[in-house]
Amino acid sequence: MKRILMQSTIPPTADDWHIGRFSLLRETLATMVGADGKPLFEVTARDRDPVGAPDSVLSTLDTSAYDQLWLFAVDVGDGLTPDDCEAIGRFRERGGGMLVARDHMDLGSSVCTLGGVGAAHFFHSKNQDPDTSRHQNDDTITTAIQWPNYHSGANGNFQEIEPVLPLHPVLRNPEAADGVLRLLPSHPHEGAVGQPAGDDTARIIATGKSELTGRTFNIAVAFEPHGGTGPAVAESTFHHFADYNWDPGLGAPSFVSEPPGDALAHSAEARRSIRRYAQNIALWLSGFPIP
Secondary structure: OEEEEEEEOOOOOOOOOOHHHHHHHHHHHHOOEOOOOOEOEEEEEEOOOOOOOOOOOHHHHHHOOOOEEEEEOOOOOOOOOHHHHHHHHHHHHOOOEEEEEOOOOOOOHHHHHOOOHHHHEEOOOOOOOOOHHHOOOOOOOOOOOOOOOEOOOOOOOEEEOEEOOOOOHHHEOOOOOOOEOOEEEOOOOEOEEOOOOOOOOEEEEEEEEOOOOOOEEEEEEEEOOEOOEOOEEEEOOHHHOOHHHHOHHHOOOOOOOOOOOOOHHHOHHHHHHHHHHHHHHHHHHOOOOOO
């Protein structure tokens, strides 16, 4: 059985995106079974220790028994210490798989200090998108949030993504007529990811489109395993995995101002697609075959 660490970059905070707000993802991963009917993954979910000092788990991740790290960067720039980042880097170098997700503007910008995968995340004030034509607001409704903030739809609705060919394994969906996964949760303020300059192990695997401006933006970047270094995925927003985006009835922090939609509640196909995406990522990060 492989071990997955689901971790946020903030201490336990009731009115924020703490790790408890990703309970449906945890359940989805923990209930995956192999051909023999046995569980594939043991999942641990935790928030970080108080900021200002190395996290007791992340700063020793490379010497731990974990096989995967699902890091939800929900901080305002102080969620990772140098010791945390160095240990996470060593964890991937020894073959660990990683998913790193952030959100709009500078939310989660502490991941910039992560080697490799951190370079795939573009923010407003740090590691800006080298394409300056994308340095503009996309959400014309909640204008207080600056770029990047791509509006793929309301929380509680779903978006149709466009896979970038060749089709990456995490976007396979045998339940779809064409075998391709195309539906993910929508969110009014998706962040920006892209292929780091000079890194030929990484590529954009899917794009989305703004409901408000029609602009195309990157959904995910995949890093292939190489030379003992583990695979990784950089995600435009942690809202692709949050309870609120899978089921708005589970609630959100009080600072979320936009009214949610209900399209996802009326589409069993979209709900299956969303869970399959998470399952596919878990399988790929551990080198397991994806149907």
